[in-house]
Each structure stands twice: as structure tokens, then as C-alpha cells.
Amino acid sequence: MRVLTAILGSCLVALAACGGNDDDLGDDTIKRAQVRVVQAVVDAPVLDVYVTTAARLPAFPRVASGAGTGRVGLDQDANYQFIARVPGDPTILAQLDIRLPAQARQLILVSGAINPGPGEQPITITAFNDDRIDPGAGKTLLRVVNATLTGTTVDASLVDLRPDGTGRLVETTVAFAGLAYVGGVDTEVAANRPLPVAVAITRSAEPLVVETTQFTVPALPPASDVTIVVIGSTEPEVDGVRTLRLLAVPEVSPANTTPLTSVQQNPFAVFVNGVPGSEPSLVVDGTALEVPYSTVSPLIQVPTALSATLGTQTASLDGALDPASTYLVVLARDPLGGGITMYAYRDVLADSVETRVRAINATAGAGARDIMFDPAPVLGTDLVVGAASSGAGTLITDPAAITAVLATRAAATTLTYTTSITAAARYVVLIGDAAADHGAVIVNQDWSASFVAAD
Numbered sequence: 001m002r003v004l005t006a007i008l009g010s011c012l013v014a015l016a017a018c019g020g021n022d023d024d025l026g027d028d029t030i031k032r033a034q035v036r037v038v039q040a041v042v043d044a045p046v047l048d049v050y051v052t053t054a055a056r057l058p059a060f061p062r063v064a065s066g067a068g069t070g071r072v073g074l075d076q077d078a079n080y081q082f083i084a085r086v087p088g089d090p091t092i093l094a095q096l097d098i099r100l101p102a103q104a105r106q107l108i109l110v111s112g113a114i115n116p117g118p119g120e121q122p123i124t125i126t127a128f129n130d131d132r133i134d135p136g137a138g139k140t141l142l143r144v145v146n147a148t149l150t151g152t153t154v155d156a157s158l159v160d161l162r163p164d165g166t167g168r169l170v171e172t173t174v175a176f177a178g179l180a181y182v183g184g185v186d187t188e189v190a191a192n193r194p195l196p197v198a199v200a201i202t203r204s205a206e207p208l209v210v211e212t213t214q215f216t217v218p219a220l221p222p223a224s225d226v227t228i229v230v231i232g233s234t235e236p237e238v239d240g241v242r243t244l245r246l247l248a249v250p251e252v253s254p255a256n257t258t259p260l261t262s263v264q265q266n267p268f269a270v271f272v273n274g275v276p277g278s279e280p281s282l283v284v285d286g287t288a289l290e291v292p293y294s295t296v297s298p299l300i301q302v303p304t305a306l307s308a309t310l311g312t313q314t315a316s317l318d319g320a321l322d323p324a325s326t327y328l329v330v331l332a333r334d335p336l337g338g339g340i341t342m343y344a345y346r347d348v349l350a351d352s353v354e355t356r357v358r359a360i361n362a363t364a365g366a367g368a369r370d371i372m373f374d375p376a377p378v379l380g381t382d383l384v385v386g387a388a389s390s391g392a393g394t395l396i397t398d399p400a401a402i403t404a405v406l407a408t409r410a411a412a413t414t415l416t417y418t419t420s421i422t423a424a425a426r427y428v429v430l431i432g433d434a435a436a437d438h439g440a441v442i443v444n445q446d447w448s449a450s451f452v453a454a455d
Contacts, residue, residue, distance in 0.1 A: 032073035033100040036130065038249055039063040040111040040147050040231045041084075041123055042241045047093075047110060050083040062087055063110075068249050076102040082125050084110050096125035105130035107249070111147040111231060113242075120149045120233065130227075143227040149242060150234045243324060267304060267321040270447050271297040274332040274362045274431030275340050276438075279311030282331075294431065294441055294451035299326075308342060315342040326350070328443065330429055333364035335385045343386045349393050350445065355423045356393030359430075361385055366434035367409055374404040374416070379428060399423050405440050405452070415454040 048058035107130035227249040307316035359371035359379035380389030432438030
């Protein structure tokens with residue numbers, strides 16, 4: 001057994017591809033240091049990670065961005081070099097010299113950017129203590145690691161949701177110091193419950209800027225130890241690969257290139273209360289808002305599986321919202337009767353430099369409508385309840401000439417909503433009940449709104 005252990009040690013150090021995916025039982029049996037890699041470089045599709053410069057083959061080949069590997073057993077209490085390269089390119093992108101502790105588990109994090117922009121961190125290799133801590137029956141342990149591109153402090157607010165629906169807010173600060181990623185803050189959370197994580201980013205600026213982004217981590221298994229890595233840029237208006245996001249690193253990855261759970265930024269939404277006679281209290285994912293009939297809520301972040309309670313009535317979307325998108329959500333009377341419903345429309349009009357307006361028919365009992373401005377143009381034709389006009393909106397060349405919104409139906413009187421608009425107009429939403437209380441909400445570019453009733 002001693003001879004076999006020595007042979008295994010030599011083989012793994014030389015990276016001759018044997019033992020590359022040792023599981024926990026095998027490593028524990030021969031008392032070796034256990035190492036795994038997480039690749040979080042934003043602009044590197046795949047990387048090879050070598051151990052020692054003499055190695056001809058990578059210990060961790062072709063690790064995709066946002067992926068983790070299984071564990072490799074290495075000699076304990078020994079010196080090693082970890083090197084990151086692009087496959088097929090001998091250039092060393094990053095290197096870490098480390099002496100592995102005895103009988104320890106290490107998470108080797110490769111993060112940053114190969115081509116960093118101004119103020120961004122270059123590709124870096126950092127080692128973290130990856131020892132498993134038993135959180136106790138029915139609990140899971142969450143670690144937060146700050147690997148942001150811009151090297152700013154991250155405040156993570158974690159809500160521990162208990163089975164009875166109650167919760168406690170756990171706040172922790174994960175700092176960034178130079179090229180050393182300081183993290184590994186341990187927090188117990190309830191097992192098998194989706195975990196809301198609010199990440200507050202503090203940027204050194206005049207004045208000091210603090211922005212909070214909400215994520216929802218998938219349900220975590222009981223008695224497990226999960227690491228959350230915050231990656232991407234904390235600066236606004238970055239390209240897609242630099243979008244701020246989380247990586248949920250599982251406790252054990254038995255095979256190389258095991259995909260991690262990539263948690264994108266939650267979608268944003270504003271809510272139009274189109275239910276006449278409703279109570280103004282709106283609750284969305286635990287957030288309480290006051291949104292009376294015909295008004296619009298503030299812009300908030302919501303889960304991708306959206307439900308909302310207006311007064312005592314609850315409505316849910318059948319499908320899921322896309323992460324990192326913005327939606328206009330209209331609460332309306334259910335056209336089938338009894339209760340309320342909701343309609344969600346992805347908002348892309350904010351990106352237009354022109355004045356473009358969409359029309360939405362959310363008037364219960366109204367049937368199909370043609371919606372247009374007076375004197376022109378037509379916004380949408382034959383819109384049934386819940387339908388909207390073109391996602392690109394209708395171009396309004398002369399906003400100042402608009403005097404009213406017209407809603408017509410075959411063999412029915414035209415409804416006239418006398419109003420004026422500015423270049424900031426964005427949506428015209430018919431709301432209410434066609435038999436009684438009805439009107440139109442004009443939603444502007446800044447999500448402010450005005451309500452007009454029919455003449």
C-alpha cells in the first residue's frame with residue numbers, strides 16, 4: 001500500500017492522467033490534499049489548468065467559464081505551481097505558487113479577465129480553504145467569495161427561509177483586497193428552499209455609490225456546503241460577458257468540467273394596477289407596495305417565477321420571465337371571471353432614441369380593440385384582452401400633435417381618452433371593466449404615468 005501510494009503521488013504530480021477524478025473516499029483513504037478548480041474568467045471560453053511547470057498534460061483540461069472540476073489528490077504539505085493557459089497556447093496567463101497544507105481541501109479559483117478593461121482585474125489564480133463543515137441536520141452552509149472584476153467590496157444579504165415561511169436576514173461583507181480575493185464567509189441557511197441573495201456593491205466614487213442587485217439561488221440540498229462566487233463587473237452598461245452574476249459551486253463535483261449553476265441577475269418589473277375597485281396593497285415576492293387603481297408601481301426586481309397579491313387576490317404567470325430583462329406587468333380582472341390575472345410584456349422601448357409607443361388591451365369584457373392616437377397613428381389593431389401591439393412599438397413622429405387616444409370596436413361606439421403626450425410616452429394601456437369603470441394609463445419613459453377616463 002505504501003508503494004502504491006507513492007506511485008499514485010508521483011503520477012498525479014506529473015499529471016499522467018491517472019487519478020484525475022479521485023472522489024472523496026479515495027482521497028480520504030490515502031490522506032492526500034484534495035484540490036478542485038473553478039473557472040470564472042469572463043472572457044475565456046475554456047482554459048487548461050496545469051500543476052507544476054514540468055507537466056506535459058493539464059491536470060484540469062478545458063475547464064469552461066462558469067464550470068468547476070472534480071477533485072484531484074495531491075501530495076500533502078508540498079509545494080505546487082498552478083498555471084492557467086489557453087488550450088494549445090504555451091503562454092502562461094496566470095500562476096499561483098502554493099504549499100498545500102496537510103489533509104486539506106483547496107478550491108483554486110481562476111478569475112478576472114484575460115483582456116481587462118480600465119479598472120478591471122487581470123486573470124488571477126487564488127486558493128481558498130475548501131474544507132467541508134457539517135452545518136447540522138437539515139441545514140446547508142453557504143460561502144460567499146468576492147471575485148468581481150472591479151475589485152469592490154460586496155455586501156451579501158442572505159434571507160434564511162424556514163419551512164414555515166418565516167425568515168431571518170443574515171448580512172455579511174466580503175471584501176476585495178488588491179489581487180487577493182478575501183471571502184469564505186460561512187452562513188447557515190435552510191435546506192431545500194430557494195435562497196434570495198441581495199448583493200450590494202460599494203464603489204469608491206464621489207459621492208459614494210452603493211447599488212443592490214437581487215438574485216435567487218436555486219434550492220440547496222440538505223447537509224451540504226455550497227460556495228457562491230460573485231463575478232463580473234460592478235460597473236453599469238457593460239457587455240454581456242461582464243454582466244454581474246453569481247456562480248453556485250456545488251460541494252462535490254465527481255467529474256471534470258461539471259457545469260455550475262449560473263445565477264443571472266433577476267428581472268425588473270413595474271406593475272400597472274388595472275383592477276377597478278381593488279385594494280391598493282400589492283405584495284410581490286415579499287415586497288409590499290401601495291399601488292392604487294390606475295397607477296404604476298416603482299421599478300423593482302422580481303423572481304423569474306412571478307406571482308403577485310393585490311389585496312386578497314393572487315395572480316401568477318404561466319411562464320418564466322427572462323433574467324436580466326425588464327417587464328411591464330399589468331394586473332387586470334380575469335376575463336374568465338372570478339379573481340385577477342396578470343400580463344407581462346418585455347420592455348425594449350427604453351433602448352430607442354425615437355418616440356415609440358406600444359398599445360395594450362387589458363380591459364376585461366371589452367373584446368378586441370383597435371387603439372390609435374388622434375390624429376394618428378394607429379398603435380394596434382384587433383387587440384384581444386391581454387394582447388399588445390408590436391414589441392418594437394409604433395413610431396410617433398409628432399408627439400406634440402396628439403390630442404387623444406381612441407379605442408374602437410366593430411359595431412360599437414369609439415371610446416375617446418382626451419390626453420396629450422410628450423416625447424417620453426412609452427405605453428398606452430387600456431384598463432378596467434368595459435361595462436363600468438375604465439380608462440387608459442399613459443406610461444412614460446421614466447415609468448411615471450397618467451390616467452385618463454373615457455369621455
